[in-house]
Amino acid sequence: MSRVRAALAKARFLVREFSGEAAYDRYVAHARTHDPDARVMTRRAFERARTDAREADPREGFGCC
8 A cells, every 4th residue: 555655655746746836835845944934925916926926937938929
């Protein structure tokens, strides 16, 4: 049973990493480590800022036709 749990945990980890879902968790951990009293963006604000940054980067290929 522990092999199954380990495999599922690894699969969950990989899915979260590839989907970008873990990025918010890393952001919160980083913010709390550097300044425990700092205001942390909500997940929604974080995703919006991340999307805006990606769209503003010309290397990403986003843009109007």
